[in-house]
Amino acid sequence: MKETIPDNPPLGLLLRLVHQHWTQAVDNALDAAGFGDIRPPHANVFTFTPPEGIQVSELTKLAHVRKQTMTQAVEELEKLGYVERRPDPNDRRGRLVFLTERGRAVRPIASATGRKVDERWAELTSPEEMEMLRQALKLLFEKLRDDQPAGAVSTSRSDS
Amino acid sequence: MKETIPDNPPLGLLLRLVHQHWTQAVDNALDAAGFGDIRPPHANVFTFTPPEGIQVSELTKLAHVRKQTMTQAVEELEKLGYVERRPDPNDRRGRLVFLTERGRAVRPIASATGRKVDERWAELTSPEEMEMLRQALKLLFEKLRDDQPAGAVSTSRSDS
């Protein structure tokens, strides 16, 4: 028996379930591409690290996660040999993240996983449907961002 | 400067950000109602526990979380005095969760927080927009549920 959801489910529930599917799909895509050691949070690093290097702080802004989260992803990728960090010549507080040769080889695959999932989902529904969904979410996010007292994002999850 | 998102952001990013807003809003609503000790995952328990009691396993199906997650929520609410557990007279493996008197008093507020957030979001955009979003997510979820080899939900998160 399939798991059912109520006729008028709370949005939080739907957002959580669909998001879980997304991350699972990204993870599967990475595994299928032969990169079992790259986990979803790492993908952002590949996606956003330019040839000239980038600070972790910049990466956090692009990926919309906190410093701690991004720092950990970078550290793990450093251990795995995909990136390296060097002092930022222009800012002695900072360090720049670079892709290693190995990292550059992986980059196209890692940064494409998201697009792959997008495409798969568009097949399941329709490109128009997905575009509508994306636009609706984007609009809502922008309204929320302008509405709330900004900042203050908790860690809690629920749906009721 | 407002946090910006790319023109064509990965869906995973949008899903995560909007979901974060949702849970934050639920948390705020509970605090505002004077129930700072009730955290978002608890709301499901209030929403789904009927007068005749219910097993944790049933709650997990309704809320779509794993046993461990729901068990923890129930244990916390038990410590706080909102619910109690008694042996299930019809199944010696199980225990039934009941709302205490205190729990029954809170129930309407706790289970309404989700609806409150829905309404607020409908004000920010429009009721039609929110309904469209809900339907799009629901449709997508159903397609995904029927598509995938079912089960296998990982814990990873990412957006690229």
Place this chain on the structure above:
DNA sequence: GGCAGATAGTAAGGTACCTGTCTATATATC
């Protein structure tokens, strides 16, 4: 030149999910 406030990164700690494994009980089948 000196100082206030912003920013890069680190450290320590918490939450809401997830997984797999195990025991006891229930249920369905032969």
Place this chain on the structure above:
DNA sequence: GATATATAGACAGGTACCTTACTATCTGCC
């Protein structure tokens, strides 16, 4: 009635986010 399988719950452990607090350095202003 015995046996295989499914289910309820407990236990141990992991992940991806989050928070606040701290140091070092940079930047803008007097």
